[in-house]
Amino acid sequence: MGLFGNEFRNVVEWQESDDTVIFHKWHNDEIKKGSRLIIRPGQDAIFLYNGKIEGIFQDEGSFDIESQIIPFLSTLKGFSFGFNSGIRAEVLFVNTKEFTVKWGTKNAVMLPCAGLPGGLPIRAFGTFQMKVSDYVRLIDTIAGVKDTYSVDDVKTRVLSILDQLLMKWIGREGK
Template identity: 25%
Template sequence: MEITSVIKYEGDNSTFIWKHPKEDFSTSSQLIVHESQEAIFFLNGQALDLFGPGRYTLQTANIPILQKIKNLPTNGVSPFHCEVYFINKVEQMAIRWGTDSKIQYIEPTYKFPLSIGANGEMSLRVQDAKKLLINLVGTERDLSQEKLVRYFRALLMTKIKTYIAQIMKTSAINIFEIDEHLLEFSKELKERLSPTFSNYGVILEHFFVTTIAKPDGDKQYEQFKDLYFRQYADITDAQIKQKTAVINAQTDAQKTIIESQAKATKRKQEGYTYQQERGFDIAQDVAKNEAVGQFTNMGVGLGTMAGVGGAIGGVVGGAVNGAISNTNEQTNNVPIKSPNGYCDVCGCPLPNGATFCDKCGAQIKENSKCKKCGYVFERLGQFCPKCGAKREI
């Protein structure tokens, strides 16, 4: 005959509640409760004590010596019924869940009827062992993960499907962007489902929506998806072209700025201005022409060209003046050997020995000199070709 018994947990870690098979044990039986566990002692159908981790000696009315005598009126069954339930309070993770049917709703962005499914994982932990045992377990010998999910399945399915449809509608979530909102779904569903589990003494520690099953393969959905992605691809191509054009424009502008800065640096180093550079360009064009008619076609007057020659310096100016002089000699056969060659006032070519300009009437003076360096001017100009001082006429 067994004098005392050792009562300890012998289940696995995927079980929430486990009833020890030993019943009606004797006084002084040893109860051992591990960490992350609790044990509830029942006597005569009543939950008397809740034991935390540790080793305990149980006091019952079942005295071993008198046990047979007391049990005779009840045909060997002890009238003092003892039971112990172990509650596993560790957080149980990776509990799978999934909708048992499709969620029917109208896609909020495109007003398209859709059917989707959802699944994921959750983790649960027992908070109130006595409440869970009395309200859900009753007289069953154990409560496994599978049983707990089965008990809550109908409630879970109803609320999950309703909540997902509501969230997608109120948040206007596009079906093609739904995977970006899995964390939002998970957080919202956890908040809404937690009170239901709490009523049974269970804490919903985590709730994850890991997959939204889209209606792939459905003909109408596939047509709509193809249209959406082709539209998206067109938009992407247009954006790429626009960005490329902006980059090219910026590159061209940068090139122009760099070239302008390089030219400005070159002009500064060589000692001439932008206006003088333009004069060089005009003189080069003039040098390519051989007759007055070509100057006229270019829209450039003889007097203007003479002025350009004086402004841009000796070499180019000489080429311009020489071209004009040669042209004048060819047309008028008048030798030009006046003191200055040109009128200092209007720039008109002067005939040999002229004392007055036959165009503007200005008196012809002897070759004028630069007031700064004394250089004798040989032709019309605005600046001294030797020192660069402004010429006073």
């Protein structure tokens, strides 16, 4: 589309196609002034401007975005950045629903048993529910600069800790 192909206002929205995604970054670093943010039921949005959180939108609906990225003018001013304004406005969408996750230990833990050589293999499984309650902490300490963060990412973190805790507990209790 040429030099001015990406100069129009944006419609910033997340049309969920995978219900296991907890967090999704909208892919366009330069959200133009006058763009429109659309938040659907079950979603919240975090607006970042030049790397800092400027606002959290928790109501569904349509909102006007005010940024300093003015179509055409900011691109011309960004000549030294390869016709890129150098200003970053991003939107991170958060899925607000509660997720139910099935889990199970990766390996059996061997419980010492007098009648069985090698011990008795013990495994554990179950379900847990989770929901994002602190968006800033999710981004700062866990998700980082990823484009998406899913239920499988959480499950991997939980299971890596759970296996170790279960092994310690069984080893300590020994019964």
